[in-house]
Amino acid sequence: MTIKVLIGDSLAPGAIDIFKARGIEVDVKVGLSQPELAEIIGEYDGLAVRSACKPNADVIAAATKLKVIGRAGIGVDNVDIPAATKKGVVVMNTPFGNAVTTAEHAIAMLFAAARQIPAASARTQNGEWPKKDYVGTELFSKTLGLIGAGNIGSLVAERARGIKMKVIAFDPFLTEERAVELGIEKVELDALLARADAITLHTPLTDQTRNILSRENLEKTKKGVIIVNCARGGLVDEEALKDLLDNGHVSAAALDVFETEPAKEHPLFGTPGFIATPHLGASTVEAQDNVAFQVAEQMADYLLTGAVTNALNMPSISAEEAPRLKPFAELAEKLGEFAGQVSTEGFDAVEIDYEGDVCELNRKPLTSAALAGILRASMKDVNMVSAPSILKDRGIDLKETTVEESATYESLIRIKVRVDGKWRTVSGSIVNGQARIVAVKEMTLDAKFRPFILFINNTDKPGFIGGLGSVLGDAGINIATFNLGREEEGGDAIAMIGIDQDIPKETMDKINALSQVRYAKVLRF
Structure with missing residues (x-):
């Protein structure tokens, strides 16, 4: 039977080659609406996506054959995981394929914000020489606060320590042992807000993390703090961030992600001290290839061998x-x-x-x-x-x-x-x-x-096997196997009778009417 996978977003061509090399049929259909996707998803065993293709509950409900959804990347906001889980569909991501690239982008944004490189570059190329207008902030010996110290956060910590920053982190799942291993200090959120000279976010968007840098929390930060978000839109109150940039409490901010994307218009655009990139965290040639190849290998492994890698619901x-x-x-x-x-x-x-x-x-x-x-x-x-x-x-x-x-x-x-x-x-x-x-x-x-087993809980008394055999024989039910167990002579006992076909209700009624029978039921496997 042919296994079919649908690629619903643009992936590196090598991903298609991986599927085909392992005998899996591949269709590439990019830009489908959710109704269009729901109309065809019933044909496929697997669905590979990035972030544009959005398999919601309606799409998953229509997916009669679907076994796995693979997200080439980290965030899975575009996949309805609860619906997939209830449907029995494995949801995988590739948490390591673009980790280095995203961490490097966060560090690049931190440097750019600290020295206001984009604005200085634009004015210099415009024929100005605004040297006095861009007195930057040195990162050496400053305190970087990480909100989230998982895979990407730990890579950012490693790089920040390389430039001699002190690193503190808020992460409920960070153990003290892991913090020591990373050379960072684990703190509560309020302590991080009060102490950090710069804050970077590295956490998924959940009910617990949504708006974690709310207006209230942003106002708790040190005056002159730098905010960097290359994780997920919705973690930062963008309106409050603009107000605090305008009044100088936040000295600079750099966002690669926004609550609503694509963000072609935004109140933050043009605000002094603000830097924006269009969700480029994972956008390097290496990362794009890595996550595409990785998700194809993971999906193929699951569909062909049952191996499960980087699943979020299994x-x-x-x-x-x-x-x-x-x-x-x-x-x-x-x-x-x-x-x-x-x-x-x-x-x-x-x-x-x-x-x-x-x-x-x-x-x-x-x-x-x-x-x-x-x-x-x-x-x-x-x-x-x-x-x-x-x-x-x-x-x-x-x-x-x-x-x-x-x-x-x-x-x-x-x-x-x-x-x-x-x-x-x-x-x-x-x-x-x-x-x-x-x-x-x-x-x-x-x-x-066996496909059918007659399970009986009975008393260990003479006549049971003969009576049962007569009932089954009269009904034309053939016995394939017969196994007995008991607690003690004359006590509680069980019988497991493998039979070649199901037993009609009238025959079950006769079995239950036997004096030695306490409970009888046909089990189907």
Whole structure:
């Protein structure tokens, strides 16, 4: 079956070559409106974009085959990630492909603002010699405040320290150990505003970061501060920034991004001390090629091998991990399907235990697979991508545990769901390369997964097997496998009967009417 990818924005031609070299069919259709994109997206398994193409909820809803959206760049504001997650579409970006380029642009803007190079250049080339009008600010020994110290922020810090600036940073996710490693000081936002001689922003636009340099916060800064934003529009109150440039509180500002783009007209334009570039942070030949090649490789890897790199809504799975994880992911998903089908009346907690060698693997994808299986019994169109967010939205507790050694198996996965305060438990392992059910309700057995399994919880009393066999025989239901487990003689017991076809309701009624049967259900895998 042919895999098809749509490239919805201009990418380096080498990206197309990467897809084609790996046997993936590629269409390039740039400049589509959202309705136009929605009309054709159903044909494609993958969508590669930069920032102009905007796959919104309507586009994603129409994407019946879509498995992955790849953003050639860092910001994914143009992609409706919640809609993609609910649809089960992996969203990837390329956080490292243009990091150096963006960091260098921020440093260039900082120098340009400190020395007012663009204005001085324009007037000099206009025949003036305005030497006395441009007494700049030396950056040596000054304090640079970073809002965001992730990948790009850390590169800016490294370069700022290279010119002997002191660097402080506000970032809730920055650990003290990482700050020491970077040679910077971690501070709260108010302390950064009060101490920084220059502030650069390196954070995505979220509900928490929107307008982080509000009028109130800009007014808390040191008089003469320099503001640089090469991250995302919307982080700075642009109207307040103009007012503070006009009154001299902010000495200079340099923006590469704006709240509304393209910003062809803006109140800041022409303001003394203000520098603007048209979203050039990632615009170098090297960066454009890097992100295009990287997103093509990532998307191809996922579509062909299941490897997940730089995903924003799913755990990463390396190409080396994927083959080793695959059997355990299938086991986890099937165990989840078992647990979900015997808990359709509702559950409020899930526990997943890993024992043995499986503990050494990347377990996040396994947990996602198990949750997909659990939820699939009561929901359609749920997969590894959407399952964790659905579970969270429902307020269902999730707990994971690991035990480095398993008493019986090299690896074991146990899934427990809590229904009305009681736990329903199923365990499985890989035996001779096959996924097997090895315990239910802590009663041991050894059962293969089959498309149809008749699961029965019964009392261990004579006549059960004969009575059940008669009912199935009378209905023409063929038994493929038969596995039993029990707590003790005459006590609680289970039966797992692999059957070749589904069982009609009238036959199930007869099975449930057997005196030894407490619970019976056909499970479908």
